Amino acid sequence: MLAVIVLVEFKPQHLGYGLSRFVLGRFPLRHVIGLRFSKLLGSGHEGGFGLKPSASRQGLFLLFDDEAQADAFLHHGPLMAAYRARAQEFFYCKLIACSCKGSWAGVSLPVEAAPPEQGPIAALTRASIRPSKALAFWRNSPAAEMSLAAAQGCRIAVGLGEAPFFRQATFSIWDSVQDMNQYARSGAHLQAIQAALQQGHFAESMFARFVPVTAQGVWKGKVFR
Numbered sequence: 001m002l003a004v005i006v007l008v009e010f011k012p013q014h015l016g017y018g019l020s021r022f023v024l025g026r027f028p029l030r031h032v033i034g035l036r037f038s039k040l041l042g043s044g045h046e047g048g049f050g051l052k053p054s055a056s057r058q059g060l061f062l063l064f065d066d067e068a069q070a071d072a073f074l075h076h077g078p079l080m081a082a083y084r085a086r087a088q089e090f091f092y093c094k095l096i097a098c099s100c101k102g103s104w105a106g107v108s109l110p111v112e113a114a115p116p117e118q119g120p121i122a123a124l125t126r127a128s129i130r131p132s133k134a135l136a137f138w139r140n141s142p143a144a145e146m147s148l149a150a151a152q153g154c155r156i157a158v159g160l161g162e163a164p165f166f167r168q169a170t171f172s173i174w175d176s177v178q179d180m181n182q183y184a185r186s187g188a189h190l191q192a193i194q195a196a197l198q199q200g201h202f203a204e205s206m207f208a209r210f211v212p213v214t215a216q217g218v219w220k221g222k223v224f225r
Contacts, residue, residue, distance in 0.1 A: 002094055002096060003095040003109065006090075008089065010088065012088075026038055032077065034066065035063070035069070043160055059158065059160050063109065091216070093216075097112060097208055100207070123172050124171050127201070129165070129168065153176060153180070155172075
């Protein structure tokens with residue numbers, strides 16, 4: 001199976017179309033051939049990780065039976081054509097999971113690749129935060145997100161979420177496993193994760209790593225080919 005992340009920043013004149021995606025929810029995705037799992041995701045201000053939502057940036061996480069069906073959706077489907085026509089920036093990444101701990105809405109990603117010995121690796125972390133633990137979780141968030149923005153080897157990092165405050169996700173791509181591990185196992189991020197696990201911040205969580213198959217498009221002015 002193949003996972004896909006789509007990130008889009010809508011042009012100012014098309015913000016209404018972007019907001020309509022949340023009203024329609026997953027309805028436009030119901031009959032996409034080969035699509036097994038999907039999540040429509042908002043983003044933080046300027047694609048970041050804070051509580052202030054972005055009016056123009058959003059994303060999709062999708063899981064397909066195979067790459068051919070993912071390509072059909074990305075390059076020939078009407079929804080992605082509509083996104084591209086209204087986008088100021090558009091980026092997608094095709095991914096094969098090489099590890100997955102936990103679940104997302106009860107779904108755990110199938111692991112179908114070995115971790116790369118060299119070259120890029122991607123990570124997706126998501127969590128449903130317990131309402132009683134939300135303030136404690138967000139108390140640790142700013143320092144962790146600042147360290148991610150400045151982390152060595154981080155090619156792209158974006159804050160995403162199904163719902164403000166309580167259902168959050170982070171997607172990132174790294175130059176190497178070593179760079180990602182250096183960030184994950186040190187500093188503010190390590191402290192935030194340890195606090196979340198020890199204090200039971202999450203009702204459900206998933207931590208997945210992927211081998212990037214293809215990353216193309218533009219995000220925050222950076223071109224990927």
